[in-house]
Amino acid sequence: MANFRNIKSMLKPRSVAVIGASRDPDKVGHVILQNYINSGYDGRLYPVNKNAEGKILGLKTYASVTDIGSQIDLAVIAVPAQFVPSVMEECGKARVKTAIVVSGGFAEVGNKDLQDQLVASANKYSITMMGPNCLGVMDPRSRVDTLFLPTYKLSKAQIGGVSFMAQSGAVGSTILDLIGGEGFGLSKFISYGNAAQLDEVDILNYLMEDDETKVIIMYLEGIKRGKEFIDVAKKAGAKKPVIVLKAGKTAAGTKAAHSHTAALAGDFEVQEAIFRQAGFIIAQDISELLYYAKIFASEPAPRGPRVAIITNGGGAGVLTTDAVASSGVLKIADFTNQTKKVLARSMPPLVNITNPLDLAGDAGAKRYNDALDALEGDPNVDMIIVIMLFQTPGADSASAAKLIDYKSRTLKPMIAISIGSEYTEMHNRMMESAGLPVYDSPTAAAHSLAALYRYVLFRDRKR
C-alpha cells in the first residue's frame, strides 16, 4: 500500500531511474532525462531502455531497472501503457522505493483493468506510486523535475514556500507557469493524475507535515476518499493556509470532470461545506488561486480588520474603498488624531486628511514615504493598501523603490494596487520580485486581504 511519507523519496531522491529514456528528442523519456540533466540534479541518474545500448545523453543505459544493482529511490516511468505493469513488476524486484507513472492510456480512456493491474503490482512490492497519466513532481530545492514539457513554454519559479498539488496536468502546468511569473516562490509541484494509488488525501497529508511548505494550493476535480479527506483537511487547515480551486461545481461541469479524469466530482455544496469547516480558502477561478497564494506567501497575520488606503488617483481610492467596504469582513480604518496631526503637517494643503488618503497625481516618493510613516505607528490601522497609478506625473521608479523599502520595514500586511500596460508592468515586476504583492484590481486586492483576515479569525476560533 501507499505510504504518503515515502513521497519524500520522490521529491528528494538520491537516485532516479528514467524508464523509457530515449535518444529521440521527441520522446517524453528523452525530455525528462534532459530536464534532470539541465536542472543540475546532483543525485545518481540511470537511463533505462530495453532496446537501447551504450549511452543516452552521455549516461550509461540499462536494459532493465533490475540491472542497475544499487538502491533506486525513484523510478520515472514513461513507456506505453500496455508495458507499464510489467515495468512495475521489475521495479518491485529491484526494490525501487517510489514510482511516478507519467504514461497515459489507463482509466481516463476506459482502461480500468490495466490500471487496476498496475496498482496491484505496485502494492505487491510496497512501491509508493504517483499517477498514471500525470506530470509528476517538481522541487526547485532538490532540482527534481519530471515534467515532460518544453522548458521555454514555462516561466521558471523561484524557490519559495508555496506547494501546489493538481490533479490535471494541463491546468497544473498553466498555474505553474503563472507561479513562475509571480514574485513568490515554489516549494513543491505535484501533479497526481488518475490518483490510482497516491491520491489527494496522501498528498495533503504529506504537504501538511512538510516544513518547507508554508502555503498549500490545490486544484481538485474529484475527491476519492470522502471521510479520510475530511480528516486530513481539518488537520491541514488548522496547520497552514490551504487554498482550493474545485472544478466541477455545476451539473454540466461535474459531467465534464468525469469524462476528464474519471473523477466523481460529487456535490459541490457538500464539498464547499467541508472546505469551509477546515478553514480552506476557496478560490473561484485560476486568477483567484494566484491572488490568494500571493498574499498568504508573503504577508504576516493582520491584528484586526481595519484597512488604510493610500492612493495617487482619487477614483482608484473610491473603487478600493467600495471593494474593502463590501468584502464582508474588512473595515475602513479611522486614523487616530495623532496620525491626522502628523499628516496635516507633512502633506501639502490640497491633500484631504481622510481614509482613503488621496496624495494626488503629482505625488512622488517623498509624499508616499511621509504618508506610510504616519500610518505605521497608527494603532487603528491593521493593514495597508497602497495604490500607485504609474500613468500619473509623479509616479516613477523612485516611488516604486520607496514602496519596496517601506515594505521591508513594516510589520503590518501591506499590498499594492497598480494597473496598466508596459511602463506599469515593469514596475510591478520590480515590486513583486522584492516581496511586495501587487494586485491589478481593487476587487482582487480587497478579496485577498479579506481572505487573509478570515483565516486569522478561523485560527483564533480554533484556539
Next chain:
Amino acid sequence: MANFRNIKSMLKPRSVAVIGASRDPDKVGHVILQNYINSGYDGRLYPVNKNAEGKILGLKTYASVTDIGSQIDLAVIAVPAQFVPSVMEECGKARVKTAIVVSGGFAEVGNKDLQDQLVASANKYSITMMGPNCLGVMDPRSRVDTLFLPTYKLSKAQIGGVSFMAQSGAVGSTILDLIGGEGFGLSKFISYGNAAQLDEVDILNYLMEDDETKVIIMYLEGIKRGKEFIDVAKKAGAKKPVIVLKAGKTAAGTKAAHSHTAALAGDFEVQEAIFRQAGFIIAQDISELLYYAKIFASEPAPRGPRVAIITNGGGAGVLTTDAVASSGVLKIADFTNQTKKVLARSMPPLVNITNPLDLAGDAGAKRYNDALDALEGDPNVDMIIVIMLFQTPGADSASAAKLIDYKSRTLKPMIAISIGSEYTEMHNRMMESAGLPVYDSPTAAAHSLAALYRYVLFRDRKR
C-alpha cells in the same frame, strides 16, 4: 449654455489655441503643445502666453487669444486657477467656440465660487466648456490630444470604435493605458473632471450620436442631472452597447467619492436600476470594464445562448463549463448528430466527442482546425470558446495562427481563453492584435459572453 453638439469642435478642431503654453518642459502647457506637435495634428496651432514673446516650440506665440485674429475652434486652458475666469472672458471676446480647462483648483478643493464664475463667463459667450480639473480629450483619428501625461507612461491605442468617458483623470489614464495594451482600438477618450458645464448627460448624448463610436464605456463617480441622465441613458442603451463602472457604491465609497470630485454619488441601488433599465452592461471592476469592452468591440450578436467549448486541457474545459453553466443565461450546446459524426471521423480515438471537446494536450493546429470546422456548421452552436493552453506540448505559433485564420472566417462570436506567463502572453498579443479577444480566466470569458447575449435579449425586448 453648453451645446453637446459642439463637442465635435473639441474633438475635430481645425484650430487650437494652447493658453498657458510654455518653454519650460515641466509645465503642463508645454507638454500639451508638444503632444499636439508629436501627434501629427494638422490643424492650426497657436501657443498663447501673456509673458512669452517670439516662438515656443517653433510656433509664433500670442500674448492673448484675442490677438490671433482668426477662428479658434478649441482653446486648451492650462493656467493657474485664479487666472482661468479672465482667460475665459478673453476667449469669449475672441469668439472661441469651445474650451477645455485642464487646470485644477476649483470645486474639488472647495473653490466653488471660482468655478461658478468660470461657468458664468463661458455661458455668457456661449462657449462649450469641458472641465475644469480634467485631462481633456484624445481622438486618434483627428490626432487631438490634450493629455498632459508623459507619453512613455501610456500605451498608445490604435484607432477603433470604443469611446471612453471618465470623470476621474487618474483612473481615466489608467484605463486608457490598458486600452492601449488591448487589441481593440479607441474612438474617443473624454475626461471631463468637475463637469462644471459639460457633464455626463452631454457627453453621453454626443457619443450616442457619433458614428465613429460603436461601443461606449464610462467610468462614473456622480450623476448630476438625474432626470436628464435617465432620458439619455435609455436612448443611448437602445442605440449602442454602453458599459458602465460606477464608483461610490458603498456608504464608505460614496463618502470618498464626494471628497474626490465633489460628486454626489447617490444611491447605488437606484442607479443600478437605471442602468439595467437602459440596458447598460454593469462592470464591477476596471478589469471587467475592459473585458466587456473587448467583446462588444469585436463580436457579432449571438443568435442564441448555446456555447461550444474546445480545449487542449481537460481541467480548463471543466472550469469553463462551470463558468458558462453558472452564468445565468448561457447554455452548454448539444452538438447535432451530424457534428458528432464529423468529429468522430476527424478526431483521434482518445478524444471524447462531447462538449466541452477536449482535444488533449498534444493537439496542434490541425486538430483545432478540424474541430472548428465541424462546429461552424452546427446549428446548435451559437458561440464558441476556444481554450488554448500554450504550456502543453502541441500548442505553438502555428496553433495560434490557425485560430486567427478561423476567426477571420467564422460568423459566430468566438473568443479564446489562454492563461500563462511570457510564452503565452506573446501568443495572446498576436491573437488579440488580429481581432480575436483573449481572456485570462474562464470566469471572465463566460461573463463577457453572457453580457453579449444579455444585450441581444435586451434589444429584442425593445423591438
